[in-house]
Amino acid sequence: MRYLFPAILGICGIAVLVSLGTWQLRRLQWKEGMLADIDARIAAAPVAVPATPDPEADRYLPVEAEGELSGEGLRVLASIKQIGAVHRFITTLETYDGRVLLVDLGYRDMISADASFPQGAVKVTGNLHWPDETDGFTPAPDGELWFARDVPAMAEALGAEPLLIVAREVRPGSSITPLPVSSEGIPNDHLGYAVTWFGLALVWLGMTLFLMWRIKRRTA
Known part of the structure; x- marks a missing residue:
């Protein structure tokens, strides 16, 4: 019975942290797909400038x-x-x-x-x-x-x-060097966030095991 509370606390904390890491992996997949779409759009064949371009629909x-x-x-x-x-x-x-x-x-x-x-x-x-x-x-x-x-x-x-x-x-060209649009400036830190959450889950597991070991030592 004395292990019940730390076990519940540990399981709940680990579940939350793992779910956050998993969510970031899903976000990573979504962001990589979005960046691939942007890269394909940027590299497509050029057309004439629309008469009334839309800042969202015609971006890139x-x-x-x-x-x-x-x-x-x-x-x-x-x-x-x-x-x-x-x-x-x-x-x-x-x-x-x-x-x-x-x-x-x-x-x-x-x-x-x-x-x-x-x-x-x-x-x-x-x-x-x-x-x-x-x-x-x-x-x-x-x-x-x-x-x-x-x-x-x-x-x-x-x-x-x-x-x-x-x-x-x-x-014709000039002494000004073109700096084309690219997807490089769009942040994609989801993998780093996922690693952080999973790392915290491991730390939480270690802390839970250590707490239960301390409880066992005190009651031995």
Whole structure:
């Protein structure tokens, strides 16, 4: 009888922790499927930019557009693994049918002395994206230097439609290196969470066994 309470406590705790770990494994399977779908969508054949794109339905949609780069735009402070701080270059493309579209051309590293924007006729291939990078702590823009990509605000500042083409190829090329959309930035930590929960279940089991051993020692 003296082992009943610690046994119930141990079984209940282990059951809860194992169920949490199992749930994270199910989430891992779901997230891997979602990432595979995103990767397939990103790599699909490009189409013309829709007349009225939807930020949810058309996210990551591969597109092509031709027109004239304005030679002006905004720089966004960003960071890239293995490279460090960079500037993203956001400009506008006036298409031959009269639309003005935002284009993320890519980046130059911070040591580059060239802060100019390309100008002239180009063909841009990339993906539509509406990145969610702003929060209450994001500083306000400092002139043409921004600290996050805010598509509606950038579109208003540059007189463009509220959509962003993140280029993966610009022909002809320039000194700006494309930084294409990918699924790498989407967090997928479910395996680590599952290992944590299962590890805690083992610790709980060890603590339960130790408690029962202590009870046995006291009553021996």
